[in-house]
Amino acid sequence: MRSKGIRAPWTLKLAALAGLAFLHVPMAAIILYAFTTETKSYQFPPPGLTLHWFAVAWERQDIWDALALSARVGTVATAIALVLGTLAAAAMQRSRFFGRETVTLLIILPIALPGIVTGIALRAAINLIDLPFSFWTIVIGHATFCVVVVYNNVLARLRRTSGSLIEASMDLGADGVQTFRYVVLPNIATALLAGGMLAFALSFDEVIVTTFTAGQQTTLPIWMLTELVRPRQRPVTNVVAVFVIAVTFVPILVAYYLTRGTETVSGSGK
Template identity: 40%
Template sequence: MTATLNPSALNPLAERPRAKPLSTRIKTIAERMSWQIGIGVILGFLYLPIALLIVFSFNTSRSLSWPMSGLTLDWYRKLAENTQLIDAFGNSVYVAISATLLTLIIGVPAALALDRIEFPGKGLFRKLMLLPIALPGIITGISMLSLFRILGLNLSLETVIIGHATALLAVVVTQVYARLQRLPASLQEASSDLGASELQTFFLVTLPNIRTTVIGAGMLAFTLSFDEIPVTFFLTGRDNTLPMYIWSTLRRGLTPEINAIGSLIVAISVVLIFISVLLLKDKKNSVR
């Protein structure tokens, strides 16, 4: 008799999870489903516009209305013939590469200085340099416009490069600085104990260790510069960058041609994202 006694009679806690199986299971399923629907809505909010952008770049009609009138590659063909657009694209590449190199040349030493050197006014220096992260681009734009006016410099792609480099310095400095902080000081000490000069230590020890971060920061700076409008808006002369060209076309009206440019930019961005993910993976494997 006692052997067949339900153990739950003795230990009511043991059976409790199975006590209300159906309602609990429905509750769990309902909860999981509501989470999934919620996340799905957020993802839809993020990606539906991008999907529409791409889909409408193939629309035969000039108007961007649903349902679509038909499929065509005409808008892409038009892009290939649009010399203004191609010039703007070339200008953007030139600006983005120059601005990226400049930010790296200025930003890496700046991060080193913040990490290793004590000097008067360091706090102010750091605050000033990191300001553009939170500061609206328009302020960088108009303040540099004022400077160039006083210096008597004509606006050109070069003034845009200086503006971009200034606005993006903060991005490079924060990333490289964060990496330097995680770098053990013993590495540098060992190098100098072994008789390496500071320059040798930097190029042979420090730089290889922060390489992926520098490349990653550079790629981010490149993308941001390629895409930049608020600073460019005030500092560009006769030559347009790609976003400024798109901006000026937008004022004339919306056409699927802009969608075609947009889709190409999305495609390039996807490639860049994949490269940066691969770089991050590489970093995980190589650091200890």
């Protein structure tokens, strides 16, 4: 509903900018605090600035272990979500069928319901079938709520891709595998990459469901939660927080640039 040539009222502009500032000032604070020399409290302004805590954090084996576990869980969960999400998106794009809305609901439900419900539900199931906690119990939980991210990205792309492309390919003699490889895949590749990156960011950061499915294992968010509640070395936590911001910003920015302006995918003329 673009209004061309009309200037926004200054009150609206101010409200919008203030809202945006509200979303970003806390991030700036965290970055500043990673350099503080104060160790006992959250004193502002910081009495001095130092790079010391980056070196301390680097030496900490527990942080590296937590990071490795998070990275492994994120990778596997994303892989599962990519397959399941793409299949679901392909099915939902193709046809109208009985129970379609129910299927949509089922896919959305893991993020529509609060994390605590998903968490305690998985815990109840693990408890009921006496499954020991392991790497895989974390992955199962993460993959479940990552599916919807991939699904949304791929579905949005498929809706913009004309179905006639696929029919043309098959008319010209390509079989299903070839059509997928040479027509469908190039069209959805960036959507897959974007969805995958967002799914990874989601998994890398997830804490609520993980607390119920991890048992004694420590992912990076669980490590942070422990530090938040019982701080041992506050500045080290600040450094890890900055690191996490950096790690999650990259996939988000990449995903944004990948899906930007895809309304005009070549040949999609819809």
